[in-house]
Amino acid sequence: MKPVIRPGMPSDAAAVARLQGHLFPDRWSVADVKAQMSLPKAVLEVAYLADSSSDLCGYALGQVAVDEVELRSIGVHPDAQNRRLGRALLKAWEIHAKSLGANRVVLEVAENNAPARALYEAHGFQKVGHRPGYYRTGRGAAIDAFILERVLID
Ligand SMILES: CC(C)(COP(=O)(O)OP(=O)(O)OC[C@H]1O[C@@H](n2cnc3c(N)ncnc32)[C@H](O)[C@@H]1OP(=O)(O)O)[C@@H](O)C(=O)NCCC(=O)NCCS
Structure with a gap:
């Protein structure tokens, strides 16, 4: 079944928190998601x-500040990954984000998130920064972070 993508609404907050908590170790509560959604120029898809009775299968959340949007x-x-969603x-x-003024x-x-790096590379992002040891795993190992950027052209 083909997914439907639409702007997020307050009623999506619980489902976003559930999926975020399933995918990431630093879980967001429903209140965390609602707080992020209510920031000025928050962008949630x-x-x-x-079938609208089924669970959320994806989300993207960030915020526009002046002409830049942070993802x-x-x-x-996981059941929907690798299908170009x-x-x-x-x-x-x-x-x-562009409709709210972002152009970047x-x-x-x-550094070790191969699927995400592949997605961003396929989407035209460029590496503009490197933060050695920025993340810590549950076992305390240090993992580098890369800062990526993409200009939004018409
Ligand atoms: C990163 C994530 C959102 C990608 O979603 P997805 O729907 O599986 O990605 P897509 O199917 O749209 O793939 C996009 C590109 O990345 C590549 N890709 C996706 N998963 C990959 C994998 N496991 N290994 C290698 N390449 C991969 C695809 O080949 C595709 O390129 P193509 O369109 O040229 O074929 C998904 O893996 C995810 O939710 N991961 C856990 C959360 C996470 O890490 N988020 C990012 C934090 S920075």
Whole structure:
């Protein structure tokens, strides 16, 4: 079934928190997601399977500040990964951010996150920064972060 991608609404917050917590070790509560959604020029796109009773299968969340938008989190449910949903979500999210004044996207990605790095590379992001040892694993190992950027052209 083809997913439907649309701007997020307050009623999506619980589902976004559930999927974020499934994908990342630093879990966000529903209140965390609601707080991020209510920031000025917050940008949230969500993906559901066409059957609206089914669970959220993806989201992208960030915030526009002046002419730049930061992608804070993007996630696709493991059952829906590798079917170009991440790419489609990122595209919809960028169009949304552009409508709020963004002409540049910045994000941070862990050096060892191969799927995310592949998604961003396929989408035209360039490396503009490197933060050695920025992340820590549960076992305390240090992992580098890369800062990536993409100019949003018409
Ligand atoms: C990163 C993530 C959002 C990608 O979503 P996805 O729907 O699986 O990605 P897509 O199917 O749109 O793939 C986009 C590109 O990345 C590549 N890619 C995706 N998963 C990959 C993997 N496991 N290994 C290598 N390449 C991969 C694809 O080949 C594709 O390139 P193509 O379109 O030229 O074929 C998803 O893996 C995810 O939710 N991961 C966990 C959360 C996370 O790490 N988020 C990013 C934090 S910075």
